[in-house]
Amino acid sequence: MSVNYGSKRIVVGAHYGLRDWLAQRITAGLMALFTLVVLLQVIFSKGDIGYDKWAGIFSPQWMKALTFAIIFSLIYHVWVGMRDIWMDYIKPVSVRLVLQIFTMVWLVACAGWAIQVLWRL
Amino acid sequence: MTELAKKRPKFRNINAFTDLPSYRLPPAGIVSILHRISGAIMFLLLPLIIWMFDTSVSSEFSFAKFKAAFNQGLGFVPAWLFNLLVLALIWSYLHHLIAGLRHLYMDSTHSVTKEFGKSSAVLTLALSLGLTFALGAKLFGAY
Numbered sequence: 001m002s003v004n005y006g007s008k009r010i011v012v013g014a015h016y017g018l019r020d021w022l023a024q025r026i027t028a029g030l031m032a033l034f035t036l037v038v039l040l041q042v043i044f045s046k047g048d049i050g051y052d053k054w055a056g057i058f059s060p061q062w063m064k065a066l067t068f069a070i071i072f073s074l075i076y077h078v079w080v081g082m083r084d085i086w087m088d089y090i091k092p093v094s095v096r097l098v099l100q101i102f103t104m105v106w107l108v109a110c111a112g113w114a115i116q117v118l119w120r121l
Numbered sequence: 122m123t124e125l126a127k128k129r130p131k132f133r134n135i136n137a138f139t140d141l142p143s144y145r146l147p148p149a150g151i152v153s154i155l156h157r158i159s160g161a162i163m164f165l166l167l168p169l170i171i172w173m174f175d176t177s178v179s180s181e182f183s184f185a186k187f188k189a190a191f192n193q194g195l196g197f198v199p200a201w202l203f204n205l206l207v208l209a210l211i212w213s214y215l216h217h218l219i220a221g222l223r224h225l226y227m228d229s230t231h232s233v234t235k236e237f238g239k240s241s242a243v244l245t246l247a248l249s250l251g252l253t254f255a256l257g258a259k260l261f262g263a264y
Contacts, residue, residue: 025228028221035218051177051184058178078167081160103164110167117175 024080027073034070059121071114075107148242156220159213166210173207191260204260211256216249 041057042049058067082103090096135141146154163170176187186195191207194200223241227233232241258264 025225029225032218032222051181054184055178078160078164081157082164085157085161106164106167110171113168114171114174117171117179121178 020080024077027077030073031070031077034066034073037066055121058118064118064121067118068115071111071118075111078107079103147239148246149238152216152220152223152242152245155216159217159220162209162213163217166206166213169206170210208253208257208260211260212249212253215252215256216245219245219249 038057045053045057047053057063083100086096086099086103090099173187176183176190178184189195190198190200190203192200194203223245227237227241
């Protein structure tokens, strides 16, 4: 520990580890609350749930805005989780990079689709 | 580096098919690896989740298509496959949510004893599998 320069320098301290760890927990909490918000509306709707009631849950402006925020929570959360999986199990840098790029494209594409569905409601 | 640190055994080139199944995981370890697996399943099935969101909220017509997918199938995809994938999603979501709440509880209360780790892991497995069974029965029309 005494030598901390040159090739012996300990390369830590960027704090992205803590940031992502915290972000994953905060986004998880938000998604859990969102689940509760949707679930309560489903449970407390009267009668059978058909198209009108189901689509009606997502049609108010506040619900659209909330769902929009949750979509971003989701892709950030999944990005951290999938990146952890690739970092743990995939050792060759080239394969890992390809998988990480695939993850980004997959998530951003899915988010775009979900947002499109949401705003044309 | 101290002498003690030098003597730590190294496990390299672990074979996923011959070595991993021989490891006996404690309940907390099972919950942990299932947390990963359930997360990966939901990541891969994300387009299915959004497709279900799309067809179920977009219009009366698409809602009917959504319902029909689970009863008659859609295109080349048979109905049983839709039901099976959604069952996988139900389990994945429940396990991931409950194991995640366990994580948050442990993080915020520092409940990191061996006993709590085990009892909460068993509770997580019991709750997620029990709720999956209850909702799966609903999915397959048992009630």
